[in-house]
Amino acid sequence: MLDVKLLRDDLAQVKERMATRGAAIDWDEFVAVDRERRDALASIERLKEKKNRLSGEIGKLKKSGVDASALMRETEEVSEAIRTGEAPLTEIEARFENFMLTLPNLPSPNVKIGKSEHDNREVRRWGEPPKFDFEPQNHWDIGENLAILDFERAAKIAGARFTVYRGAGARLERALINFMLDLHIGENGYQEMLPPALVNRAALVGTGQLPKFEEDLFHLAPGDYFLIPTAEVPLTNLHRDEILELESLPIKYVAYTPCFRSEAGSYGKDVRGLIRQHQFNKVEMVKLTEPENSYDELEAMVRNAEEVLQRLKLPYRVVELCTGDMGFGAAMTYDLEVWLPGQNTYREISSCSNCEEFQARRANIRYRKENKGKPLFVHTLNGSGLAVGRTFVAVLENYQQKDGSVIIPEALRPYMGGLTQIS
């Protein structure tokens, strides 16, 4: 959520920066609703002030035994006026809130302006795509031939966009999770968390998935719970409605969770394989920082994610998303794209964003800089460290051998009971 004062004081600047996202926003609607809301609020508050004053007088009269029935009749009329004025005010406030909650974040001023992913800026590359003396296969063929992935039976028990990991495949997925967690908690200074995979509406409003993107989520009927689309949601919301101690910042969390996405509207995209599943595993990093450090912390977070790929010796590139390609809540985003020989292209495997105050405002996460000072909003950051299923894909495709087997990256062998190859 943006600071409404910024919209009022410098709407021209906000319009201009928001336009770089390519978002169509009805600013006239905002101006009208904001005006309406303040007028209605002011008039209701004047009536309430009158009611409070009269009630106080009635109390005094009654105490001294004087008849107060005239004043009571007058107060009743004021109360009636308040009741009739409150219905439209509630409606206006709902419209105002909906506008504010569906407005995306402002891109950071130094983010490149662009329309789509084609305008993204490549920041750096690491590693060389492997050369094969045979035609490299897709991961789903490798996985099915090795009998470590079973899409067909997953479809039988669940449906499309699910998979069953089998045997060494299941163990490889688990090895990746443990490897990533150990790296982030051991050397990168994150605290390991294991949050619920179900959250309430308030949490999803806090991080920005609701109210605008409900159709992307799985909703559970009894209890009004949602399956998390990313651990960013529970981790960031841990400190909702809290005022944090300055000394506690930066807070750095890492968590492995399954993630659930409806993928409504992505029919026909990545229909085969592990790339786009309804349920997938992810190790997620979340930071809460002071505003002045947040961009340094973003750089550090990207390096933390890169380190996973480097230790696995998987070639990748770092891309800075342009204004038109960034997600709803992000002020700036770096994507890590891993090389996939089976698709002969780089594919997203991590996304690291600084949301600045956007989520902190929604979730009301603040800190106090000085003992006397007003509470300020923290900056929130999140990044994959990494998407486990896609890392599994990258291992299979980059480490595949001519005979269809897959070498286990050295860094993972301790997590695989010393296994060096899946064949």
Add this chain to the structure above:
RNA sequence: GGAGAGAUGGCCGAGUGGUCUAAGGCGCACGCCUGCUAAGCGUGUGUACCCCAAAAGGGUACCGAGGGUUCAAAUCCCUCUCUCUCCGCCA
């Protein structure tokens, strides 16, 4: 699932219809006193929103959440959420 108890400010805790403008304490900030990291004394100490060009100032709301009764609700009634105790069930 059944029975019961509870939820008040940064924290503890009092408060059963009208100066609650929420007592008292702790903590914190500022000041005073005191020749030594103590003790004491005084003052202050929430959040959000609205009015005002701004400041000063004023107003509204907030005692778990929502609704109701009433001229008036922390206080009475209803619903819900969460916490705790006991029972049942369960991994």
